[in-house]
Amino acid sequence: MEYDLTKEGGNDPVPLMEQKGRNTIQEETGNIRLVYYGNETLKRVAREITAIDDALVELVDSMYRIMYRSGGIGLAAPQVDISKRVIVIDIQGKKGPSFPLINPVILESSEATEPYEEGCLSVPGIMRDVIRPVEILAKGVDMDGNEVEFEAGGLLARVLQHEIDHLNGVLFIDRLEDHVRKELRPELKKIRKLNREP
Numbered sequence: 001m002e003y004d005l006t007k008e009g010g011n012d013p014v015p016l017m018e019q020k021g022r023n024t025i026q027e028e029t030g031n032i033r034l035v036y037y038g039n040e041t042l043k044r045v046a047r048e049i050t051a052i053d054d055a056l057v058e059l060v061d062s063m064y065r066i067m068y069r070s071g072g073i074g075l076a077a078p079q080v081d082i083s084k085r086v087i088v089i090d091i092q093g094k095k096g097p098s099f100p101l102i103n104p105v106i107l108e109s110s111e112a113t114e115p116y117e118e119g120c121l122s123v124p125g126i127m128r129d130v131i132r133p134v135e136i137l138a139k140g141v142d143m144d145g146n147e148v149e150f151e152a153g154g155l156l157a158r159v160l161q162h163e164i165d166h167l168n169g170v171l172f173i174d175r176l177e178d179h180v181r182k183e184l185r186p187e188l189k190k191i192r193k194l195n196r197e198p
């Protein structure tokens, strides 16, 4: 697997606009929790992040905590019911990197695709092969406000595509063939109910 987190712009000023007023994320991190298939935030296109402030730092910390507690290797903010474009990834267990990424975008995708078995903390218990491009060129902003652009292959490309899908309101099960998704209906019905538990 290849990955190269090449920083661009070095110590350039933070390119994001400072937001006026208090962000509401901080209040939300107090009782931050995973949401599941059926939750409305998971279906929404998440909003761009405009400031790297304390609230965002806390959100990212909470996302890491929840991801580790749940044994995941990636998590997107909509999965904790926050409609913001930030993801966290940790594939150090597979000799990959760990990093958060703000406003991530896929710039290019390889024509070559491959199936790979995916799961999702918001769709627990379901694992299915999803076909995606093998390699991508991605960009985003790191927690210091630097724009980063990098090529990714292997598991990193896979996780990035899965998490960026979340920011666009897409779940991996949306990418399955109709007949496969139909088979999953009874399981999905049960998962939907997890949202109602305290």
Ligand SMILES: [Zn+2]
Binding pocket: 119, 120, 121, 122, 162, 166
């Ligand atoms: Zn997911």
